[in-house]
Amino acid sequence: MLRxxxxxxxxxxxxxxxxxxxxGSDEATLRSCLxxxxxxxxxxxxxxxxTLHFLETSFxxxxxxxxxxxxxxxAFYWLDRCEGGASLAKQEEKLxxxxxxxxxxxxxxxxxxxxxxxxIRRSYSGPSSSSSSDSDxxxxxxxxxxxxxxxxxxxxxxxxxxxxxxxxxxxxxxxxQLFTVHCTSFSSSSSSSSSSSxxxxxxxxxxxxxxxGVEFI
Amino acid sequence: xxxxxxxxxPGLDEDLVRGLRAADIKTVExxxxxxxxELAQKCSVSYKALFAIRRVLLAQHTAFPVSxxxxxxxxxxxxxxxxxxxxxxxxxxxxxxxxxxxxxxSGGPGSGxxxxxxGVAVHISYQLKQSVIYIDTTGGLxxxxxxxMLQAETTNTEEQMEALQRIHIFRLFxxxxxxxxxxxxxxxxxxxxxxxxGSVKAVIVDSVxxxxxxxxxxxxxxxxxxxxxxxxxxxTMAKDFNxxxxxxxxxxxxxxxxxxxxxxxxxSHIPRTRVLLERVEKAVAVSRPGxxxxxxxxxxxxxxxxxxxxxxxxxxxxxxxxxxxxxxLDETDS
Numbered sequence: 001m002l003r004x005x006x007x008x009x010x011x012x013x014x015x016x017x018x019x020x021x022x023x024g025s026d027e028a029t030l031r032s033c034l035x036x037x038x039x040x041x042x043x044x045x046x047x048x049x050x051t052l053h054f055l056e057t058s059f060x061x062x063x064x065x066x067x068x069x070x071x072x073x074x075a076f077y078w079l080d081r082c083e084g085g086a087s088l089a090k091q092e093e094k095l096x097x098x099x100x101x102x103x104x105x106x107x108x109x110x111x112x113x114x115x116x117x118x119x120i121r122r123s124y125s126g127p128s129s130s131s132s133s134d135s136d137x138x139x140x141x142x143x144x145x146x147x148x149x150x151x152x153x154x155x156x157x158x159x160x161x162x163x164x165x166x167x168x169x170x171x172x173x174x175x176x177q178l179f180t181v182h183c184t185s186f187s188s189s190s191s192s193s194s195s196s197s198x199x200x201x202x203x204x205x206x207x208x209x210x211x212x213g214v215e216f217i
Numbered sequence: 218x219x220x221x222x223x224x225x226x227p228g229l230d231e232d233l234v235r236g237l238r239a240a241d242i243k244t245v246e247x248x249x250x251x252x253x254x255e256l257a258q259k260c261s262v263s264y265k266a267l268f269a270i271r272r273v274l275l276a277q278h279t280a281f282p283v284s285x286x287x288x289x290x291x292x293x294x295x296x297x298x299x300x301x302x303x304x305x306x307x308x309x310x311x312x313x314x315x316x317x318x319x320x321x322x323s324g325g326p327g328s329g330x331x332x333x334x335x336g337v338a339v340h341i342s343y344q345l346k347q348s349v350i351y352i353d354t355t356g357g358l359x360x361x362x363x364x365x366m367l368q369a370e371t372t373n374t375e376e377q378m379e380a381l382q383r384i385h386i387f388r389l390f391x392x393x394x395x396x397x398x399x400x401x402x403x404x405x406x407x408x409x410x411x412x413x414x415g416s417v418k419a420v421i422v423d424s425v426x427x428x429x430x431x432x433x434x435x436x437x438x439x440x441x442x443x444x445x446x447x448x449x450x451x452x453t454m455a456k457d458f459n460x461x462x463x464x465x466x467x468x469x470x471x472x473x474x475x476x477x478x479x480x481x482x483x484x485s486h487i488p489r490t491r492v493l494l495e496r497v498e499k500a501v502a503v504s505r506p507g508x509x510x511x512x513x514x515x516x517x518x519x520x521x522x523x524x525x526x527x528x529x530x531x532x533x534x535x536x537x538x539x540x541x542x543x544x545x546l547d548e549t550d551s
Contacts, residue, residue, distance in 0.1 A: 143549070
């Protein structure tokens with residue numbers, strides 16, 4: 001939260017310096033920005049499900065709500081796996097319900113859902129052997145996978161590449177950490193089609209993290 | 218998962234619970250996710266009554282949304298940055314351990330993880346006059362070492378004892394007792410520990426990997442689940458009670474031989490800040506055996522891979538040579 005505010009402050013300052021407007025209302029602007037943000041802490045997948053149901057009333061009463069961020073959708077993955085016992089259906093029950101509900105919210109309220117998902121397993125093979133490692137394979141339940149229209153895969157760039165990139169761009173970069181993001185878009189005609197029939201398109205870009213947040217290069 | 222019981226909310230009586238159960242609605246989640254209209258017909262209750270029940274249950278069991286502005290306000294008043302007592306480490310951590318967050322120290326044997334924990338505990342209890350919970354899972358904590366560090370700070374025995382009293386130590390050696398202990402702390406234990414003096418500012422778990430790493434591996438995922446449970450309760454505690462959580466972790470070598478913290482990828486998402494401690498292998502290290510390097514490997518505030526060198530003896534700096542041999546011994550059981 002503090003980091004979020006510092007990013008916000010940074011952006012606001014940048015905006016103020018370019019537009020040369022009155023800087024007196026800085027704090028007020030910050031507050032008004034923050035008041036448009038609602039934060040919910042969930043501690044289990046059933047609470048997440050109930051909260052999503054609860055949020056539905058928020059969405060219907062406040063049409064200005066446009067974006068739902070979930071960080072992260074995979075947080076309760078292991079808990080659910082264990083709670084569900086041996087049956088896969090039971091393990092995935094709650095997230096499946098969440099996904100269905102999210103699908104309905106997406107359709108009914110025209111919101112955007114942006115969720116993060118942890119990478120769970122490192123590839124056991126060496127970096128040279130295979131191109132697609134274990135870590136970038138989706139592992140959450142199918143209802144969720146069907147919901148996803150864009151998948152972004154973030155990675156920290158290796159130090160060696162980092163140097164080369166810094167040298168190539170010519171800018172003076174004091175060892176800034178570079179991140180790459182790989183976007184896979186699924187442009188499906190209907191949500192019911194299976195993932196194999198969906199067409200995929202790829203795009204890549206890189207970004208670095210600065211005081212003002214994420215900056216794409 | 219919350220099972221529906223009679224009396225949970227007004228209107229939910231025994232008959233209705235039985236009726237719902239017959240309609241395969243056993244939990245609050247089931248009720249909330251179901252089609253109320255259809256259900257009302259099935260259980261022959263009024264739609265209005267069932268809808269009201271749903272609304273009350275929802276309000277009871279959801280996490281309540283907080284406005285960002287309010288949250289910021291609250292954080293500004295409640296967040297404290299707890300100094301570790303060591304300037305180099307503080308610099309690395311952007312001035313110290315933040316309450317409400319989990320900070321992790323990782324490093325091999327003898328890299329000084331436990332020593333840093335001791336130092337932090339002593340600093341908080343003596344300099345900041347606040348309480349510390351120290352959960353020792355390796356048997357590496359020795360009270361004599363804490364006392365030694367305190368003796369370096371003050372010669373006043375009374376103050377030393379007071380400071381020691383503010384360090385609450387739990388010794389446990391398996392993950393279930395750790396979970397028990399953490400849950401206990403959340404439900405009253407923390408307030409109880411604060412009674413004697415300052416409020417609890419830090420919960421130190423040294424080491425978290427000792428109890429968890431034995432559960433991982435193989436085809437079972439109970440270990441993973443327990444690990445995430447530990448993480449969950451640590452996070453909740455840090456956030457709700459505004460304490461800084463400091464945990465230690467062992468290190469492993471990755472596929473290409475690089476040193477990385479243990480407990481795998483899933484755990485790597487848990488601590489907000491991670492620091493890798495290493496022994497400094499240099500000529501100067503011979504004369505200063507306490508010299509360690511700390512590398513920031515995960516942080517939301519500072520750029521990663523900043524490296525700082527610090528001396529473990531900082532915490533007992535005013536003390537002369539005799540403690541040296543003792544210190545080395547203590548270190549080996551980190």
